[in-house]
Amino acid sequence: MKQIEKVYQTLITMEEKFNRGIAAQEISNSLNMNRANISRYLNTLYRENLIEKIDGRPVLYCKKIQTDNENKLVKGRMKFDKMIGSNMSLQIPIQQAKAAILYPPCGLHTLLLGETGVGKSMFAESMYRFALECKAISKDAPFIQFNCADYAENPQLLSAQIFGVKKGAYTGAEQNREGLLKKADCGILFLDEVHRLSPQGQEMLFTYIDKGWFRPLGETDKLVKVKVRIIAATTEMPQSYLLKTFMRRIPMTITLPSLNNRNRKERYQLIETFIKEESHRLDKNIYVNKSALMSFLLYDCPNNIGQLKSDIQLTCAKAFLTYKTYDRDYIMITQSDLPQYVKQGLLSLHDFRKEINDILNDKEDILKFYYKENGKYDDLILVDENDGFYDLIEKKLNNLKEIGIEENEINQILNIDIETRFEKYIGNLPRKFKKEELSKLVNIDIIEVVEEIFDIAEKRLNRKYDEKVYFGLALHLQGSIERIKRGSKIYNPKLNFIRVNYDKEFLVAMEIAKLIDISFKIETPLDEIGYLAMFLTSNSNKFDEKEETKVAIIVIMHGDTTASSMANVANSLVGAKHVKGIDMPLHIKPTAMYDIVKKEILELDCGRGTLLLVDMGSLTSFGDMLCEELRINVKTIDMVSTPIVIEACRKSILDRDLEEIYQSCIKMKIYSKEDKQIFNEEKKSIIITACFTGEGAAIKLKSIIKQQIELDSDIDIVPLNILNKNEFWSRIKYYQEKNHIIAIIGAVDIKVKYIPFISVQDIFSDNGMHRLENIIEQHKKYKQIGKSLKEHLVKIDGEEIVKDVIQLISMLEEAVCVELIDDVKIGLVLHISFLVDNLLQGRDGTKFEQLDSYINKYSREFENTKISLKSFEQKYDIQFNEDEIAYICRMLLENNTLKNHKEEGI
Secondary structure, three states: OHHHHHHHHHHHHHHHOOOOOOOOHHHHHOOOOEEEEHHHHHHHHHHOEEEEEEOOOOOOEOOOOOOHHHHHHHHHHHHHHOOOOOOOOOOOHHHHHHHHHHOOOOOEEEEEEEEOOOOOHHHHHHHHHHHHOOOOOOOOOOOOOOOEEHHHHOOHHHHHHHHOOOOOOOOOOOOEEOOOOHOOOOOOOEEEEEHHOOOOHHHHHHHHHHHHHOEEEEOOOOEEEEOOOEEEEEEEOOOHHOOOOHHOOEEEEEEEHHHHOHHHHHHHHHHHHHHHHHHHOOOEEEEEEHHHHHHHHOOOHHHHHHHHHHHHHHHHHHHHHHHOOOOOOEEEEOHHHHHHHHHHHHHHHOOHHHHHHHHHHOOOOOEEEEEOOOOOOOHOOOOHOOHHHHHHHHHHHHHHHOOOOOHHHHHHHHHHHHHHHHHHHHHHHOOOOOOOHHHHOOOOOHHHHHHHHHHHHHHHHHHOOOOOHHHHHHHHHHHHHHHHHHHOOOOOOOHHHHHHHHHHHHHHHHHHHHHHHHHHHOOHHHHHHHHHHHHHHHHHHOOOOOOOOOOOEEEEEEEHHHHHHEEEEHHHHOOOOEEEEEEEEEOOHHHHHHHHHHHHHHHHOOOOOOOOEEEEHHHHHHHHHHHHHHOOOEEEOOOOOOHHHHHHHHHHHOOOOHHHHHHHHHHHHHHHHHHHHHHHOOEEEEEEEEEEOHHHHHHHHHHHHHHHHOOOEEEEEEEEOOHHHHHHHHHHHHHHHHHHHEEEEEEOOOOOOOOEEEEEHHHHHHHHHHHHHHHHHHHHHHHHHHHHHHOOOOOHHHHHOOOOOHHHHHHHHHHHHHHHHHHHHHHHHHHHHHHHHHHHHHOOOOOOOHHHHHHHHOOHHHHHHHHHHHHHHHHHHOOOOHHHHHHHHHHHHOOOOHHHEEEEEO
């Protein structure tokens, strides 16, 4: 007998013996053959259509399903194949589900995995319907659904619900009660949130799976025999919460994709289905503005299909209220009916433009949805829970009208009522943590402890924590625990501040530290407890840049008008009124002048320091004297020129620190214009990762990015400490001056103008890493353009001006309220680069036809463009005339991707 035949015969024998699918390792053990060879033979038999393969962990094999089952499969396709995504994202899960239902003789027990809201309950019910249609179960077979989370706080009662209970088994068990497993005999029992089942309950369940019988709670003699297929579901990582012995008894594992992992075409079909369901309840057409539909297609929907459906119901309810309140002839959904977070979906349009165009290009500006169109209304899965909701709105509306309340007030009152109803649903959804992604980098025991930490913190502090804090603390703890075990010193310079100002959080952090100590057999130092407290306060302590104060600049010169003239020139050129000029006529004594300057500093200094720009004599000593007397940081530069005053003004307006402004002006003073190129070293591009210590999470993020993205040698990753807010922003400004920051990644929101920010939890999803890759690719593209321009530009460096123009475009987009796609930005980069080079060569620009009428028509946009160009003009020592400014303004307005949406009332 050939080896392949021996493998085939062994598979058949073992399958008949154990009445289940067989793994390659089992055949390998039986025949004492190499597992790799067994797998090769099994795959050959599969390709020859002699055996079936059941996907899972491990892959199982069985003899070919008989023809009658194949016929059942064809007949039973109807319900499953009508599911949205059946030929796309759900194709493999549906194949697995069909195999589980049809596997002889009684099907396979199944575990469904997936995030909250992906549709596990609906999928389980579809498996039941499929089993009915292909007659794998009798037509009166029950389908019983039970959520283990409902009784998770009482494991004994939970087990009693599933297995039944004998009278007297525990206090309150006054009579024998049949369990759900018995009630599901000959049918299917769907156990949702099965990870909430206690270890004892899991053992009772796998005893039934193994032997076909179980004992009710408290029973010692009587065995209950049933024939039930188990479908279990969980949002968690099964290896974390389910016993290995239980997992081994579930041969089929099916993972359902999240909404983010389903394409936009599928999302459109889901949106269409949900709107048609509302149309069915109302028995009316529902019209949807195209931009509102685009928002639904693009917005971030963390709780998946469940949230999408709820958001659509909320929106339809608001549109229905408007229809009734103002007695309109139609129900129309517009942007104003959408929740704010749904409206924000349009901001992602440029990232998904092609997909959206493919879906909506052939659609009208107003789309109509009606459940009877195309005769498909009977295919919708309708939910009865909200069938009376619209009647309730109408009843409340009539009551409010009867008591004489105005229409606008009615609308406001009922809108609040509607939002409260749906907020309750969204609020009950659990936090969505991508633990499977985080577990690749953080030990699973740390993830479990972090969950306990936030359960404790939320109860003690009556506060909800978002995913950002969860991810940040998990990464932080991974590093901290390692440092504590190594005996490394942990220092928290803000410890006393935290203990005084966040005493409640600090007390909770001490309680949490005990949990950490017990779990990891360490002793958490007091400084580390301070860091834990900071995480507990971080939701209300965003590290946003709110500092609006700037370094004060004062020019003091001998003479009647010298200082004031220099200050006026600087203010005029920079476009500000920031520099204060103090003239010192020759008859004024130094002591009197000292008092005048002291008074001005006390008025102008806002805590960021003062820079004195003076010419000579006694004025040069004022800075040190004032610093000592007033305890204000004052620095002095003597023998200044107008360019130095302009530079100081420019840097201060750009919110630079006193030391940075001082050093910049000193360099400008010492070196001539020709020598200044020494300081214009090539800027290195950097990505900043930020955490409380500058270690832990920030360094871990650096290693994650380097593992997943291949970075060029000119891109570096810099971990920063955000513990000291002022120091952190000072470092950011330093790197902005010395380097090119292409992105910032952190556990708390860090908003820096014109620099993209990506949160920690997004980095663990495909979207965040994909976005970072796009940013890096865009950076490479612009860098290549800069290199190419070197050959064509005469007076300027191509790479340097491209970097400057990219930042200029971001300023222009914000100033003129436009959004440009990458191709347009590239065109604008080229246009401005060549324009600057031509101006430096003394060439005239092109005349703008009908300039005056254009400026009159777009006066606001023209002025904002002009203002945004000022700092750019100063850097390159050029001046754009009105024709050139008008051309740039027109390029911005004519290529605005938000234009169409604004016309639709967004």
